[in-house]
Amino acid sequence: MSKNKKTSKRRFGRVRQLPSGRWQARYSGPDGVDRPAPETFATKTDADIWLTKKEAEILNDDWIDPDAGKILLSKYGRDWIDERPNLRPRTVELYGYLFRNHLVPTFGERAIAEIKDPQVRRWRKTLLDAGVSAVTVAKAYRLLKAIMTTAVDDLLIKRNPCRIKGAGQEKSPERPILSVAQVFRLADVVEGRYRALILMATFAGLRWGELAGLQRQDIDMETGVVRVRRQLITVTGQGLVYTDPKSEAGKRMVAMPGLILDDIRDHLKDFTLEADDALVFIGPDNGPLRNVNFNRRVWSKALADAELPKIHFHDLRHTGNTLAANAGASTRDLMKRMGHSSSRAALIYQHSTDERQREIADKLDDLARRAQEKPSGTQRARKKNQP
Structure with missing residues (x-):
């Protein structure tokens, strides 16, 4: 044995001193492969400690193949x-x-x-x-x-390195909300074949893909209910694809306000083909709607004509859900209407608007004033005892 190298026998693994003076540790893993420690050590004690920890990993079934x-x-x-x-x-x-x-x-x-x-x-x-x-x-x-x-x-690594608190949370900016008057102004200026599309996106809270995939048989005009069964979306490399809604809760029945039923009835008569499986909303060529074409050719022009700021089509759904919340819809009601299986999204619409805050303040003011005008029991007793 070279005098420049020292070895040390132990029950588990081996250590030896290298010509550099540092110490190397080696061990045989559960797979029978002899492996060195990933680094050398300044002292024999450090190498022994490393081997002791490695043996404990094996005994506790915590060992991970470093090659994996x-x-x-x-x-x-x-x-x-x-x-x-x-x-x-x-x-x-x-x-x-x-x-x-x-x-x-x-x-x-x-x-x-x-x-x-x-x-x-x-x-x-x-x-x-x-x-x-x-x-x-x-x-x-x-x-x-x-x-x-x-x-x-998969036992490839011991610990997930993604440990930044809150890094995966999305803090999206507040989405714009249109007033009812603005929604109808937009519906008034858009091409006629898209008027009902605007109104249903808002007052039925349907997503673009759900509207694009809607069929005549999905709308019951007698009850004013629309049934959401599927959606039509554009997937890169595949074109238009019919898929199920975003979740199982997305398959739902949505009641529409009577305010828009005449518009929907007119649309079905003027723009939708007669077959039960005919798409409700189609382009001028009778083909299915494509989001990109609609945004470029129709949506931008309609916003400009209605003198509205640049917003996304999806903001109509956000507007409708906010209106539903202000109308008194509970979290459970909103979840069902929106097609969500989690309450997280529905709770977004439970926030109070400035208008709603003013309404609450006015009601509190009225309640307090009426309470002040009505004498309390103590005041009545004092008045009764006065000479």
Whole structure:
């Protein structure tokens, strides 16, 4: 044995001193493969301590093959998306976009095991500093966290490096709300074939895809109820695709206010083909509606003609849900009407508007004034005892 090297025998693993003077630790894993520690140690005691901890991992069934985490995120992440069961086409499209544009450029060529907490923190800050919206960064962070959570479950890594408190929460800006008068002003100036589309998006609270996929047989004019069974959306690379609503709760019956029933009846008569399965809303060529074409050709012009600010079509649904909440709809009512299985989204519409706050204040003022005008029991007693 060379005098420059020292070895030490022990019950588990081996340590030896290298020519550099540092100490190396080696051990045989549960798979029978002999492995060195990922680093050398300044003292023999440090090497012994490392081996003691490694032996405890094996005995407690906490040992993870250090070679397992060498798979690149670019491959593991793509497989993760492909292997998710029952993902909606739009969700697959969103995950693919976030993965390609925001995860791969930083982490794509890194091994799963090499992604650590400080790198995740720097990556998130870099995206925000580059002007990527806070909502998109939150979505990208949630995707990375989900992928790394599965890596932990797959025993590729011990610990998820995505540990930034609140980083996955979306803080979207307050959506604009139209008044009833503004909604009807918009409906008055838009092309006739889209008037009912505007009114149903608002007062029935239907999403674009749900409206685009609506069929004649889904509307019961006698009861004023619309049945939501599916939606028609555009998926990159696939074109228009019929899918189920966003969740099981999305399959629902929505009662419409009588105010818009005549408009819907006129629309069915003037613009919808006679077959039961005919699409309710179609373009001038009798083809299905496409969101991009509608926004470019119809929506922008209608907003300008109605002298309204630039808002999204989805803000009509937000307006309708807010009106429903102000009309007294409970959280459960809103969940059913909106097609949500969680109360989180419904609670958004339970916030008080300035107008509602003024109405409450006025009612409190009236109540207090009437209470002051009516003598209390003590005041009546004092008045009775006065000479």
